[in-house]
Amino acid sequence: MRSRDQKKLAQQRCAEQLTQSVRGPFVFLFGMSGIINILALTGSFYMLQVYDRALPSGSLPTLVGLSILAVGLYLAQGLFDVLRSQILVRLGAQFDRRVAPLAQRVGIDMPRFGFSTAEAMERGRDVDTVRGFLGSPGLVALFDLPWVPVFLVFVYMLHPYLGALTVAGAVVLALLTILAELLTRRWTGATQQAVVARNAIADSNARSADVLKAMGFADRAVDRYRRANDEHLDLQTRTTDISGTFGAIARVLRMILQSAVLGLGAYLVIGGELSAGAIIAASITSARAMAPIDQAIGNWKVILAARTAFRRLKETVIALAAAEPPMTLPPAHRSLRVGHITVAAPGSGRVLLSDVGFELKAGQALGVIGPSGGGKTTLGRALTGIWPLLRGSVRLDEADLPQWDEASLGGMIGYLPQEVCLLDATVEENISRLAEDSDPALVVAAAQAAGVHEMILRMPDGYKTELGPLGTALSGGQRQRIALARALYGNPFLVVLDEPNANLDAEGESALAAAIHGVRARGGLAIVIAHRPSVLAAVDLIAVIQEGKLTAFGPKEAILGKAVRDGAAKPDGAQDNRERSMPERVPA
Ligand SMILES: Nc1ncnc2c1ncn2[C@@H]1O[C@H](COP(=O)(O)OP(=O)(O)OP(=O)(O)O)[C@@H](O)[C@H]1O
Incomplete structure (x- = not known):
């Protein structure tokens, strides 16, 4: 294990890497901005020379020469301006390429820890915000700001009074x-939170579209969205009011200053202290000096949003750096040992499962039963490493789950969640878990093990059929069976099935039983969380989870027999009734 100091150092290094990737180009751009700003003095110099040299001498060649020189310098300034904006846009794309996958990684994990999908998607938007800012006038203004003193010095050199005024x-x-x-x-943080809350409602409304339509409460859902949107708009109006007001004040002040410079210049000319060319040069230069400040105020909201987004992304990178890359271990093939685990709900911290322990050997299958809300799904999440443990350990061949790297652990685990969710991809990609060069033989083997091969062949494009968003193009039973094939893909050692028969017909149920027998026969381990007893025919052990505790564990016959004797369990094939189909209380 790395020490805490080492971990901190790694996090610090990662955060530094993030800023370092932009630091070098930023130093270069700072220098380039210097050149652009010095070239921006062209107009002032031109006016000075025209009024104070060409006009008094009446020399046309001087005027032409000065004009050609000015045009050349303007073109150079334009060229550098274009270069700077192109570099910034590419820098933004480079930043996006580097950070977007990390943000997506964290975004995937966030819902597991109690965050809404809207909050998770916010990380992706953060990347967009920072990338957008890198090519925006707001950032250009920040690059120009440090060069404002160049203009102030120039005006000061024309006349100290004008310099002081500017x-x-x-x-x-x-x-x-x-x-x-x-x-x-x-207000910025509150506005951001209000956007997330509003988007979370929009997200949940979209997910519940069927229900809203069928039961006619779409209007009330829209009302809820409207209230959240109003709150967001109130806050946004407040921040925009402030930045808009300050923007207007800044613009007025700039105009007053410009006129004041002209007025003071005229006064100095009348007093014989200044030339006419210097008035115009001072006016142009003082306006140029104020421009970046004015632009920074005008873009203040964008600058703030980018700063907040960058900070959050930095935290994201740091959080990922904290994850220690574990050593590669050989695949597990012997046992699963659950050592007195306690699991708390991520987010609320409420203990959902306490002191649960048991052991399974290769070839065994465990049925997990118990009343609704008892903690069966929580156990499944803990065994597959989805939720972290508060106490205890889950060991595969004696190695605790965190000792495995995510990819190897994932390859040893097959998981069919209670709420089946397929990816917006083909059947083949879903079953092969998005493997780039999936072996068709393995995909077909998984489909056959799940008894779904023929059903897939009957689909419009067979294994290449696109499933659409969340796999909604399929029936509930079809989704569940394809998800079962995904869980069985690559013959994982530990297969955890959470209510795998919830949507299955008789054919599906017998395919499921065959799949569980298949896992056992090849020396794997199956854990089946079930309300409907029919699926339990394929298991040899039973665990009863009630109120977050393991109240019984042992051979199926002993546990179910006792439950039946107690009059709580129904025989195989009983009607699907969550509350009554399983023992309400099985003594330990
Ligand atoms: N993400 C979550 N955050 C907080 N509490 C949760 C979360 N998921 C589940 N719970 C709570 O944990 C308890 C156990 O839930 P769990 O889903 O494990 O029960 P279950 O035995 O699988 O129920 P069912 O048979 O109805 O699926 C419940 O009280 C539930 O409210």
């Missing part, structure tokens, strides 16, 4: 920026 204007605008930041800061 500096005063810059200070007032900078103070406005700080004030805008302070006033919007507390």
